[in-house]
Amino acid sequence: MTLFADTLKKYLDTKNTTIYTISKISGVDRTMIQHMKVGKRMPANVADVTAIAKAMMLNPSETAELLRAYHISHMGEENFFRREHVSKIISSFYDMNSADELVIPTGVQDMLEMNEALKIINGQGNIxxxxxxxxxxxxxxxxxxxxxMVQPECQYIFDCLTSIDFNRNNTLVEAIIVFDKNEGHKSTTYNLNILQKLVPILFQCEVFHPYYVYDNVDTLFNNTSMLPFKIITSDFVLAVSYEQDKAVLCNSQDMVALTCDTFQKSLSVSNPICHTFHPTPEEYLQSTFLSDEEINAEEVHELFYQPCFPSFCPESILMDRLNTDIIPQEMQGVIADYFAKIRSKYSSHSISFTLEGLNLFMETGRVTEIPDFMYTYLTPPQRLTLLKNIINSVDDGSFTPRIVRSGKLSVPSPICICAPSEQKVVIYYFSPNKGQYIFHLQELSLVHVVYLPESSMVYSEEESKELLHSVYEKYKNLYN
Structure with a gap:
């Protein structure tokens, strides 16, 4: 039995109706519905599920439950939840500047006065x-x-990172976070939940530097673990229980030094989740250029808000639009050579992008993946030239793009996601106000989601080609 079959049977049994009646109203074959009920068959498409829901007179929440059960059963539970969590992670980039004001009780300095080197604290509020x-x-x-040394379960710690001004005195905040190394839906959900929580914090707390290791989360963090969460400062060590209802506060400098040493050893085998900087043109290029090994990989999957326009840009347009006041001549040559190299390898690159991003470029000439200070927006004829170059590459088979279905996946404009191998994913996010964020991750759940051509989140190859042609004709007529 599938989840869809169980859910359908539940409503068939409780809605006081018959399969014959539902078939007659919905237009779905009666035998087919019977097979769905016992798990022998799946609906052909979402339209059949919606028609059956209407025939059973399900309310909106019940219809949503039936549709969700269909998608889970159709895609497989692990793939469904992976896609769902990755969509949430990508959507979290929209909230980069939002931070709820955290109201925290004051007047606790006296609670830090210690007659002895160690103090027991009870109750989550006191902790x-x-x-x-x-x-x-x-x-x-x-x-x-x-x-x-904390995990997503410590929500209050993460709340403090966005409510306390650590920037004013250049306070460094480092965190070691454990990703679950086990396979399966539970581990996937846990790891993606970590990333979902971290993304907005990285934008709101610029001095926050998280690192990750892979280990067995259930073994390290459970109700029998000995105070697994640690907060270490120059004066204190606060060790908190898994349930976060008991803690030990210590101000012994020997203990602080010992715990710091343990932290540094763990840090030496950890990997940074994100690099953040305000790049110069040279730093930007160095950080975003793929290595020769990655360029020449048999298969590279990428997700952009817009098509990768620079790779289809003639050198004449490139030189006309680059800001030569800040980009030296030798670097201009490096840029031109790099894009020529990328263009020659695009038959092995699977790129997905949004129709909204394409239209934004055609209307404004802005390439969202490149900082504004590095170039001047392209003119209407130049925009048409780039789009025509893309279409020519699609028509001759040297480039196979897919356009994202916006109703299935929402992609923020300044984001680029690249999976240059089966073990690595890189997320680039450029904020005009906060600088550039680069996430280097070995989280396979994220790597797999970039393989969009195999999913329902994008239009088919033929549909994407037709959309490109229609956009070109629209703006050709508009500009001419």
Whole structure:
């Protein structure tokens, strides 16, 4: 039995109707519905599921449950939840500047006065007050340094990272986070949930530097673990229980030094989740250029808001639009050579992008993946030239793009996701105000989602080609 069959049977049994009646109203064959009910067959498409839901007079929430069950059964549980969580992660980039104001009790400095080197704290409320006070004391020091060994379960810690001003004294906040190394839906969900929580924090707390390791999460973090979560500052060590209802606060400098040493050893075998910087043109190019090994890979999958226009840009347009005041001549040659190299290898690149991004470029001449300070927006004739070059490459079979179905996957404009191998994914996000963020991850759940040509999230190859031609004709008529 599939989840869809179980859900359909539940409503058939509770809605006081018959398969014959549902078949007659929905137009779906009666035998087919009977086979669906026992798990022998699946609906042909979403339209059949919706028709059956209407015939059973399901309300909106019940219809949504039936459709969700269909998608899970159709895609497979692991693939469905992976896509769902990755969509949430990508959508979280829209909220980069949003941060809810956190109301935190004050007046807890007296709770930090310790007659002995070690103090037991009971109750989550008391622990949160101590935690916030410890972090604020370090944030008020010049060049403070906070070390965290925490997991997403510690929501209050992450809330503090977006509510305390760590930037004012250049306080460094480092965190080691464990991704689950096991396979299966549970691990996938857990790891993607970590990323979903971290993305907005990275935008809101510029001094936050998370690192990751893979290990067995259930073994390390459970209700028998000995105070697994650690918050370390120059004055204190706060060790918190898994349930976050008990903690130990220690101000012994020997213990602080010992815990810091343990943290640094763990850090030495960890990998940074994200690199953040305000790039110069040279730094931007160095960070975004693929290596020769990645360019020559048998298969590269990429997801953009817009098509990768620079790779289809003639050198004449490139030189006309680049900001030569800040890009030296030798670097201009490097850029031209790189895009020529990429263009020659695009038959092995599978690129998905949005129709909204394509239209934005055709209307404004703006290439969202390139910082504005590096170039001047393209003129209407130049935009047509680039789009025509893409279409020619599609028509001759040297380039196979797919256009994203916006109703299936929402892609923010300044984002580029590249999977140059089966073990690696790189996410580029450029914010005009906050600089460039680069995520280098070995989370296979993210790698697999970039393989969009195999999914219902994109139009077919033929549909994508037709959309490209229609956009070209629209703007050719508009500009001429």
């Amino acid at each position: 949160n007050r101590i935690l916030k006070a410890v972090l604020e004391i370090e944030a008020n020091k010049k060049s403070g340094h906070i070390k965290l």
